[in-house]
């Protein structure tokens with residue numbers, strides 16, 4: 001057996017060693033998780049909601065005029081990055097899903113966050129008779145709808161990017177938006193929200209505390225809607241719709257996903273909602289031929305801990321001697337979402353962890369090799385392909401699932417999750433740190 005013992009795993013985690021951990025409960029042939037009640041129909045419903053709301057989004061956000069209200073990102077071939085990352089010969093091709101460039105929110109949160117605010121707004125407008133199904137939803141940008149939305153507060157707790165997405169979307173519709181920010185949140189993210197008229201409440205504690213504060217506020221007020229990053233199916237489904245669009249992009253790029261052409265996807269993970277949504281959607285479409293790996297900072301491996309623990313337990317990184325401090329602010333989460341964990345338990349292939357130094361090196365490589373401008377969190381998965389092909393745990397995974405012969409025709413997809421709005425000076429600082437760390 002090449003499996004790590006529990007003791008060895010615990011020791012590696014505590015000492016913040018980067019590693020690849022393969023999920024012993026992974027069931028390659030399973031696509032759905034019956035007890036969570038979420039299915040492909042829900043993924044399609046989220047995509048349909050985005051389509052219905054596209055005319056509204058195009059009216060609210062001038063940057064969406066060109067795409068007629070569609071919020072999407074390109075699939076990129078990245079041969080120069082593949083070379084820079086030293087992928088061994090014969091291990092397949094590297095691609096990148098450029099969610100770091102998603103408009104409106106500047107991160108993957110544009111998917112889940114905007115979906116949940118739209119679902120809430122749509123529900124209110126239908127209940128009040130402002131629209132009926134089939135109407136032009138562009139009308140939700142007009143005065144009667146704004147007056148209705150203005151009676152409600154929309155709250156969220158966030159390390160930054162979810163706050164940007166919910167805050168910007170809610171404020172654009174006329175809701176009173178309130179974002180509870182953890183201590184890790186970057187100053188520019190708070191400033192940007194305030195420019196959009198969002199009420200930013202700063203907390204001294206971590207992400208979990210910011211979420212709890214928001215949730216408490218909302219419980220006391222029926223005109224208050226709380227976006228619960230730790231529990232929300234609507235967020236997760238907003239992310240999952242990405243899989244349907246990616247499937248079209250893969251076809252257009254001539255990429256087949258089958259037994260001879262496995263697809264490996266590497267997704268940065270915070271609380272787990274975004275990567276679990278995407279992975280769930282992909283498993284529905286590609287089943288055993290897609291292999292999803294999450295990537296977490298060595299100081300915040302909450303999803304790995306949650307999957308390694310007995311079902312029903314929800315361990316915190318603090319219990320394992322870690323401090324949850326990382327420059328990957330989008331991933332600085334001490335405890336995973338229980339919903340995302342349950343959904344992923346049989347579907348996720350594994351989790352890799354990454355040090356902050358690696359994040360900066362990889363951010364630099366994305367910029368220097370391909371001109372891609374990403375934030376540190378978005379680089380978390382870059383070490384995945386090499387770990388899969390070269391580490392003992394990765395090779396054991398490939399052998400166990402009979403994938404070795406297919407590796408020359410494999411495709412690896414790095415999901416870059418944020419970066420568009422990072423201020424230039426801040427980005428230059430990240431880039432310089434990464435350059436200085438090159439071996």
Ligand SMILES: *Cc1c(COP(=O)(O)O)cnc(C)c1O
Nearest residue numbers: 161270271272273274330417418
């Ligand atoms: C939020 C975020 C993630 C992860 O999403 P979770 O739902 O918290 O797991 C990854 N990358 C970036 C840049 C993010 O903002």
